[in-house]
Structures are given as C-alpha cells and as structure tokens.
Amino acid sequence: MKSLAERPENPVVGVAVAHEHGAEHATGAALYTDDLIVRHQNVLHAWPLQAPHAHARVMSLDVAPALEVPGVARVLTAEDVPGINDAGIKEDEPLFPREVMFHGHAVCWVLGESLEAARLGAEAIDVEYEPLPSLITLTEAIAAGSFQGREPTVSRGDVETGLTNGTHRFSGEFEFGGQEHFYLETHASFAYVDEGGQVFVQCSTQHPSETQEIVARVLGLDNHDVTVQCLRMGGGFGGKEMQPHGFAAIAALGATLTGRPVRLRLTRNQDITITGKRHPYHASWEVSFDEDGRLQALRATVTSDGGWSLDLSEPVMQRTLCHIDNAYWIPNVEVHGRVAKTNKTSQTAFRGFGGPQGMLVIEEILGRYAPLLGLDPTELRARNLYVSGQSTPYGQPVRHAERLAEIWGQVHQRADVRGRRRDIEDFNATHPDTRRALAVTPVKFGISFNLTAFNQAGALVHVYRDGSVLINHGGTEMGQGLHTKMRQVAATALGVPLETVRLAPTRTDKVPNTSATAASSGADLNGGAVKNACEQIRDRLADVAARKFNIHPDDVRFVDGTVT
Structure with missing residues (x-):
C-alpha cells in the first residue's frame, strides 16, 4: 500500500461517479451487438437447424429444398468451411457436426433475407438421423x-x-x-468483410481474443485477418466466455462466402437449448x-x-x-x-x-x-x-x-x-404445511485465474496535443462499470479531469492476446495495464517539462490537467 506521500493528488479513483453510459442504458439509447445492423444494408439473417435427438448420426442432409424457399440466400454446412470445422478451444466441438450430441444441436445454418425466411428454410431441409444410445443424467x-x-x-x-x-x-x-445464465441479451454476432478483405466481427463476448482465434481458425485465416469488437454486453456471468466463438464463426463464414453482412442472434429458446449452463x-x-x-x-x-x-x-x-x-x-x-x-x-x-x-x-x-x-x-x-x-x-x-x-x-x-x-x-x-429455515455459511471466494499466465492485461493510451486522452484496454463491459473505472484510473494516473478521458470499444486490433474478462479480475488486471501505460507517458512528459522548467523530473506535478 502506498504511503500518503506517494498517493496522487486529487485522485479520481474511488470517487462516486455515474456509469459512463448509465443514461443511455436507462433511455434505451445504448447500442448492443444486434442493434448495429441498422448501419448496414443487405444484411442476411442466420437460423439454425436443430436436431430433435439427444444423440444421433446424421445419415443425410439435403439442403436443396431450403434454397427453393423465397428469401433463402444460402445454407452453411461442413463442406463450406475453408479452415477447421471446429469451434472449441480443445478442438472437440465440430461447428457442423456429423454426429448430434445433444437435443437441439445445430447441424447447419440457413442465411435468409429475413429471419422468417431463414426459419422457413431450416424447416424445409431434409435430414435423416440414425438415433444412438444417449447418456442424459x-x-x-x-x-x-x-x-x-x-x-x-x-x-x-x-x-x-x-x-x-x-x-x-x-x-x-x-x-x-x-443453472441457466439468463443474461438479458442472448448470444449475438454480426460480421462483414471490409474493402481490404478484413473480416470484422461485432460480438457479445467476454473473450474477444479467443473469439478472434476461433473465427480465424474456422476461416483458414491468420489472426490478423480477423478483428473482433465488443461494444458492450447485456450480461454475461461466464456464459459468454467460451460459448460465443462458434456463433461468431458462423456469422463470419456466412459473410465471407456471400460477401454480405451476416447477423446471428439467438432467440431465448435457442439460447437455452444450444448454450451451456x-x-x-x-x-x-x-x-x-x-x-x-x-x-x-x-x-x-x-x-x-x-x-x-x-x-x-x-x-x-x-x-x-x-x-x-x-x-x-x-x-x-x-x-x-x-x-x-x-x-x-x-x-x-x-x-x-x-x-x-x-x-x-x-x-x-x-x-x-x-x-x-x-x-x-x-x-x-x-x-x-x-x-x-x-x-x-x-x-x-x-x-x-x-x-x-x-x-x-x-x-x-x-x-x-x-x-x-x-x-x-x-x-x-x-404451520404443518409450510416451513421456514435460516442458514449462515462462510464463503471462500477465489479471485483471478488458476493459470497464472492468464493474469495479465494490456492497454493502449493516446494523449493528444489538446490534452485529451483516449484509452483502449482488453476488458469487456457487461454492465459492471469496468470502462468507467478504467477512465478513472487513467484520469488519476495522468492527473487530468475525468471528462478529458474517453474510452474506445474493446477490439482485438487495438489490444491483442487478452485474457477473458472473468474471475472478478477485470478491474484489477486491466486497471493495472491502463495505469502502467499512463505512467510511462506521464514520465516521458515529465522529462520534457523538466527541461522546459529547468528542474528535476521528480519535481514535475500533473494535477487537474495542469503541469507545474
């Protein structure tokens, strides 16, 4: 713990401030992944064909009837994957399975001009299953x-x-x-390919770097060919740490094959039946x-x-x-x-x-x-x-x-x-038919990742000539106020007012190779990275100021946006 003499003057950290987008949340103006499609034209909508068996072998899959449904643009199957047909970090989760492993498993995805067209297309697909013994409990x-x-x-x-x-x-x-996570915002991804061939994926994900890696692997691309951005999430609770990767890969695959933006957002029923608990x-x-x-x-x-x-x-x-x-x-x-x-x-x-x-x-x-x-x-x-x-x-x-x-x-x-x-x-x-009880239990709560290498973060900080500051970091915002805290850290470390600090959305082309925002570590790890980056900049500015004032750099002070 720092002594009082070492602590910054007028710190912004610890000051009660409103969530940086609290007003937008309250008024409905805050944009989430699925809201971003309004900025694009010719968007295709994805719908899964879910298997009705807990365990079965896919004997045949005839997608031709779906292509005859008005509004169906394409059906995505395993044959369309240019890279590796797998969305799991352990490579044990075929994106388009030949063997159905749970009731509701998506065996292929239909892209339509509208969500209804995609849904009707999925219903038209002719698929033959061979049911297999299953283990349910x-x-x-x-x-x-x-x-x-x-x-x-x-x-x-x-x-x-x-x-x-x-x-x-x-x-x-x-x-x-x-338990079911039941985040308010279901899984959502939106992908398109820009004029330079870069695959850009907007995704509701707690781990953009891993989403980027899986998407690139499925598409047979290098990681630098894929950019994943998470503007904000409508809840995560761990349910969006690993599970978004496959959905992002489906949207990105559709976008690369059709040349059109692809939107994938699960309905609540799909989210509950497809995703883990x-x-x-x-x-x-x-x-x-x-x-x-x-x-x-x-x-x-x-x-x-x-x-x-x-x-x-x-x-x-x-x-x-x-x-x-x-x-x-x-x-x-x-x-x-x-x-x-x-x-x-x-x-x-x-x-x-x-x-x-x-x-x-x-x-x-x-x-x-x-x-x-x-x-x-x-x-x-x-x-x-x-x-x-x-x-x-x-x-x-x-x-x-x-x-x-x-x-x-x-x-x-x-x-x-x-x-x-x-x-x-x-x-x-x-009360013979009603019972009450009271329990008191201690709780040991573990913070940070069991694998030490994951306990790291990165940040990118820009200080402009007018004194304004723009920060990027690898953490994702899911309502917990992480971005607000990071602005406070930057303002305190640089000695500037909070209103001069702006935060850009989390994206993999700004801060790479990040850990997931999880394990109650988002503020600690990313705050440490933001603080470190700001202190490096401040120390370099102090050297410049010291030469100008003809004093020692240790005597330079940054407080409330003023250098003295």
Missing part, C-alpha cells in the same frame, strides 16, 4: 464410465489414518443441478470428526456434468477442488475430480466457476452430520473455521484467519440469528 454417465479430460486430485496428510482414528465416521453422497455435480465422500466435532479427514470424489465437450470443464473442476474446504481446516484431505461426458449442452463458466459447487459439498457434510454429532450446525461450523498458521489443502497459507471468527460472531449478533431461529421454530410448530 450424471448418474447414468458415472455408471457407464463416461468421462472426459483430466482427473485432478488435491491431497494432504494421511487420509486413511485420519478416517480410521476419527471418533465419528460417516459416508454419503448427493447430487445437485446447474453451470455444471451440475455429483459428490460422494467419507468424512471423520473427533470427539469435539472437529474435522479430521475427508475423502471425496466430485463429478461434474460437462455435457458433450470439454469447454472450460477442466479449470472449473480445478477450482472446485480448491474450494471444497471452504473456510474450514481439514488436516487430511484426498479429493478426486472428474468430468462426465453426457448428451447435453457443453456446460461452461458461471459466476464462481466451480467454487460454489465445491463449497456446497463441505457445507452439506457439516449440515447433515451436525445433528448426529449432537451439535448445532452453527456451532459445528464455528469450531472448524481456519485459524492463523494453517494452510489450505493446496498449500496456500491462511492469513488473518482471526477475522473469520470475528466476522462470524458479528454476523450472528447483528442479525440476531438466535432470535430469528426462535421465531422460526414457533412458526414451524404452528
């Missing part, structure tokens, strides 16, 4: 041994001894489902406690439902294993993770990224066995909280752990948990 996949990707393990201590020597030993299992999980465990109810050992196997392809299932599982201890000391741990392969949508990133699923396992254990230990669940949790000097199962020291017990006590006191529970017991005693 997570338990079916486990029983069938249907897994994909790596199977990581987190371990510490001697679990067998800890289980054997524990005063109380239990085993159990449970299963819980996923939060991973459902199954967990089984053995656990032991000592005579005082303190955890001694945990052996568990957690299995996520990854759907038909890997997507981000491997890092999601890694984070699950890193959160299964939550806020509790478990001296002996052995937790195995695995990703099931099922005939469902490919599950993907979702707020918490596997962390909530891991924490839910230990919370279920404590809540389930507290009565068998003769303890109140709240007391059982309090006894097992981390204390300073301990470490997580993956070796990270737990610092300032005394705050856990302090906060735990304050929450229960200020929320009058004991009084509320008395009221709940009275209510439940007189």
